[in-house]
Amino acid sequence: TETQAYLRLRLSERPNEVFACLYHDSRHRVLALEELFQGTFDGASVHPREVVRRALECRAGAVILVHNHPSGIAEPSQADLRITQRLRDALSLVDVRVLDHVIVSTEGAVSLAERALI
Numbered sequence: 001t002e003t004q005a006y007l008r009l010r011l012s013e014r015p016n017e018v019f020a021c022l023y024h025d026s027r028h029r030v031l032a033l034e035e036l037f038q039g040t041f042d043g044a045s046v047h048p049r050e051v052v053r054r055a056l057e058c059r060a061g062a063v064i065l066v067h068n069h070p071s072g073i074a075e076p077s078q079a080d081l082r083i084t085q086r087l088r089d090a091l092s093l094v095d096v097r098v099l100d101h102v103i104v105s106t107e108g109a110v111s112l113a114e115r116a117l118i
Contacts, residue, residue, distance in 0.1 A: 003064065004102055004109040011068040012104045019046050019067040021054065024099070026061030034058075046083050048090040055096045063091065065101040074105040076112060084112060 003022070010033065011018055017039040023031040034054060037046050046067075055063055065087060067080075084101045091098055100113040112118045 001111075003100075004104070004111065007064075007066045007102050008104045008109050011066065012106050012109075014068050015070055017068060017070060019065070021051060022064040022066060023055060023058040023060035024062040024064070025059070028062055028099070031058050031060060046087070048086050051087055052090050052094055052096070055091060056094060060096055062097040062099050064099050067101075067103060069103055069105045072105045072107050074103045074108050074110040076101075076103055076110060076117070081112075081117060084118065088118070 007022070011020065018035050019037040019039075020033060020035045022033045025031055036050060036054065039045060051063075051065075065084065069075075080101070080103060084098070088098045098118060100111050101118060102112070103110045
């Protein structure tokens with residue numbers, strides 16, 4: 001999709017893992033892309049309270065979660081699936097929908113929504 005191509009362009013070449021959010025209004029128009037957490041070459045700590053705080057500050061109605069895998073392999077890990085569920089749970093408490101979690105790499109992109117994992 002165009003969204004995946006854009007996210008790959010923005011994050012796939014990064015040497016360390018970066019977690020970002022693409023915030024949308026209630027009509028799914030893009031409000032902002034914001035990098036929230038940076039990590040090492042094989043992981044980044046993601047704090048749900050910060051994701052929720054920024055979503056509220058942006059007045060987002062929905063969000064696409066995104067992070068890169070510097071290894072070049074975009075397949076989701078069990079940790080990726082766990083943090084997706086934690087973020088969905090936290091954001092749902094403030095009525096912000098998680099539309100997707102996209103993992104990007106130099107080799108491609110994986111949409112958890114397209115794989116019915118969200």
